[in-house]
Amino acid sequence: MEHITPEGLGPPPSSTGVGHEIYALAERLFPICRSITGDGVRRTLDILSGHVDLERHELPTGTQVLDWTVPKEWNIRSASITGPDGQTVVDFADSNLHVVNYSVPFKGILPLNELKAHIHTLPEQPHVIPYRTSYYAPTWGFCVAYDRVAKMPDGLYRVEIDAELKDGSLTYGEYLHCGQTEREFLLSAHICHPSLANDNCSGLALLATLAQSLKARKTRYSYRFLFAPGTIGSIAWLSRNEDRTHLIDHGLVLSCVGDAGSPAYKRSRRGDAFIDRAMAHVLGREAGAKLMDFSPYGYDERQYCSPGFNLPVGMFQRSVHGTFPEYHTSADNLDFIKPEHLEDSFRILTDVIDIVEEDWTPLNLSPRGEPQLGRRGLYAALGGQASSGATSMSLLWVLNLADGQHSLLSMAERSGLPFRELAAAARLLSDHGLLAAAS
Template identity: 45%
Template sequence: MKTDDITELQDGENMYQLMKKLYPICRSITGNGVRETLEIIQELIPLQTVEVSTGTKVFDWEVPKEWNIRDAYIMDEKGNKIVDFKENNLHVVSYSIPVDKEVTLEELQEHLFSLEDQPDAIPYITSYYKERWGFCITHNQRQELSEGKYRVYIDSELKNGSLTYGELIIPGQTDKEIFLSTYICHPSMANNELSGPVLTTYLAKWILSQPREYTYRIVFIPETIGSITYLSRNYKTMKENIVAGYNISCVGDERAYSYLPSRDGNTLSDRAALNVLQQNYPDFIRYSFLDRGSDERQYCSPGIDLPVASIMRTKYGQYPEYHTSLDNLELVTANGLQGCIDIYKECIQLLEKNNKYKINCLGEPQLGKRGLYPTLSTKESGKIVRDMMNFIAYADGQNDLIDISNIINVPVKNLYSIIEKLQQNKLLSEVNQKEIIGGQTSAR
């Protein structure tokens, strides 16, 4: 095994171990579960947390009351806990109000949720904006309930508190930004929750270790209300500076890759994602923006209209385990996480290097005298020369790196060494300029 392979394996395993640590925490759109999650992530990256008070107006919405839960169960007449929140936090409808009373089976049924077509799964149910209480159980368990009295107990509280989110700004040479967003509001589910935060955490660690031109804005937020809250406080700066961005979710299984475009569908984010996916995984599943369902709804909404797309493994809502207890630590793997972080790293490298290039001479350059033409002809050397000559043919100052890669059908990662060799021999120039902090510009 090569050293790079060992490093990659460790990255995937590290992400999976972080997921195992976060998995038991009961998260919701507000509350101590979110704070505990962010505190653990802060051990790995210098994340700043922000609290936004209940009642704060955020566009057309309002920050809700804070919800916390300590315990919950259903107890039968014999004193047996037939449903226990401490065994699986999906057992309680998120944002359930406190309750402590005895009910008949008929009354209990009005507050139970199960899935008839998935009888062994506990469903994930929420009621953020209407006060109610409820329990989620497997359908098999529900069918076994007998007539009698049941004690229902939920030790929770709804109070004026705050919504919590995490933010990390990684400065680059330019104030133009790449935006990464993930959400931290689901209880114990692995692919549709924790895969996003753990991958984003290790992606941020990698970005911090790399030379970079762009500034990176990275947020860990509760879905929907969190993105609306964050946008309400930052959208003017974001609209001015963000050139590309991704909403990171459902990135941990080993099934096919999926792509969800921005509303525009042809932003720099879209072009980079499509190029990397088509070159590496041409069998990926391509969705329409009409299939959206996560925070891209907010980031791409009219008036905001940020260039935000998503690269996923199996898209939310498209796998049978989605929003159930079956979305567990067996569904997500270290290999699945590793594959997706590699895709995101490649996209970021492409965004950093995506410039327009121009050959510095008229006519075809003489490669032999510069040591760029092989003296021994082999099948491999012939391909390298062909790729270089094809790159030169389209390096006309009009095509950027994504264009050229698409035209000549060569992965961008294979073009970096060609660009370096041509630049070392003063045959290639970058013709675009990017704004640098302080108002200076850097000729590219």
């Protein structure tokens, strides 16, 4: 990785009020019935395109992508279960979670006991609708609150799923913010979940807002934003960009980023990539933050970190997926995410981007003994006080470690001081001719 002095780069964007902006966008995305293919994905990309100029890709059914094949496209118009008394018991119009995602079309009349074999419930959370999918096994099913099913009387039920599975395409969108170099920071969120607010309307909305905010900023790195269906989408992108993945220096997958949980980071497979260290530095200053080692279960980091790619891509979220009761249920709704949490997640991302942008490796031009800071107006003139202020400490740390072997992030790791303070100290020392960039 090349380190250059951040001279001439623009200031980071302000994030004031951005939480409400992200929330409003997530609110618009929430009602859409998305899946790994189909018009839901396209409508979602339409809305995101209002914030950022997305390049849209369509890969026809049957296209080979790495070890996978693009499946038939799935769309659904309506679905319902009507009871023996003619009343509608379950209606897709009430919640798009009611139908197992990728259900084959079905129309028929069944006795309750046969129907139940196609109904998924969560007995331990009797009021909520679970979220289920069956992308690659042709079946049909409904997801219903346990309480609702318990009240269904015996008898014959009329079932109709007006869905279609036919040749079509897989859709994903991407946006590239071009920086001074073609080295890339990949930011990726999955676009395949229907009405689940935290997982992952929050991530889609946050990334689109971040992309929009970067437009005003001149950056060293190029930032690639990817909005693609989980697994098959990232595999499709990797398949079409195998010759470009070597450009990716840093990457983050975003999952649940809008809930009240503390921020959490799962390291890349490498474990000690720059993004791993930068996230550890930022989260090290957040109360309750969690750092986790890589594991091959989760979101699309599974693909980016497969051994043949092994990209420096970690995963950022708040509450850890699979560990909170609202996960993959109708309780993951717009009440579950909040503008302040989205704003906090946004700030963490911009803090990390600041580190990626502003890290460099200085060389002390007066390395034998301390240079006389007082003469240059860089030091409190009246000595003898019990402790030196943080700013003086930043100056001393930068000078001491500016041996060409330590970037500012290394200095932050060793000193325990915030990257921001050390970057400020390095700028000040550069301005006084005491530092140069290590070659």
